[in-house]
Amino acid sequence: GESVGLHLPxxxxxxxxxxxxxxxxSNSASDYFIxxxxxxxxxxxxxxxxxxxxxxRQGQRVTVLLNKTxxxxxxxxxxxxxxxxAVYFCAENxxxxxxxxxxxxxxxxxxxx
Amino acid sequence: xxxxTQTPKHLVMGMTNKKSLKCEQHMGHRAMYWYKxxxxxxxxxxxxxxxxxxxxNESVPSRFSPECPNSSLLNLHLHALQPEDSxxxxxxSSQAGTYYNEQFFGPGxxxxxx
Numbered sequence: 001g002e003s004v005g006l007h008l009p010x011x012x013x014x015x016x017x018x019x020x021x022x023x024x025x026s027n028s029a030s031d032y033f034i035x036x037x038x039x040x041x042x043x044x045x046x047x048x049x050x051x052x053x054x055x056x057r058q059g060q061r062v063t064v065l066l067n068k069t070x071x072x073x074x075x076x077x078x079x080x081x082x083x084x085x086a087v088y089f090c091a092e093n094x095x096x097x098x099x100x101x102x103x104x105x106x107x108x109x110x111x112x113x
Numbered sequence: 114x115x116x117x118t119q120t121p122k123h124l125v126m127g128m129t130n131k132k133s134l135k136c137e138q139h140m141g142h143r144a145m146y147w148y149k150x151x152x153x154x155x156x157x158x159x160x161x162x163x164x165x166x167x168x169x170n171e172s173v174p175s176r177f178s179p180e181c182p183n184s185s186l187l188n189l190h191l192h193a194l195q196p197e198d199s200x201x202x203x204x205x206s207s208q209a210g211t212y213y214n215e216q217f218f219g220p221g222x223x224x225x226x227x
Binding site for chain 1: 117153154155156157158161169203205212213215216217218219220221
């Protein structure tokens, strides 16, 4: 299930199950969104991106859904594996300026074997 | 080469010290970034360089001074830091001039200010 800790929401899933990580973004003018995965001691790693003219995009084992009406983004991971354990951040690009990425709070995904 | 490298991995400095963080990429990217990340928090943008010119400064205190000597290198000069500046400092790069481009991140420098 999902819980909100002192600083970082945590999602705990069983290996092999599907995971859904949610993100509410702040700016209705944002038109480009990226999901990053950050493992302990490492920098963020690109997973998948989506432009605002799309509502769904699929990658390998991952799907991103965008709902602009409610400013909501989700990342679905199919058949979650222990190697998926990490902190996941959504990031939005707004303001017409390249590189002006604003990161969401992050969700810690823990996969139980 | 699809890596962004950062040195040093760890840095401990006193409040009167001057030190520099270094970042390098050989992907031909002309946009480079510095972020600050506190524990259990998301990265926060500090500076953006585009074509070796500073394009965004997110109201960062002057004790942090960025420098982009060429298209592959990005430095962050540190002087008279405070203990609350202790954090993971991340460098990233991306293509410039096109809006929809992912940023590639380095592993970061873990900075501790005593």
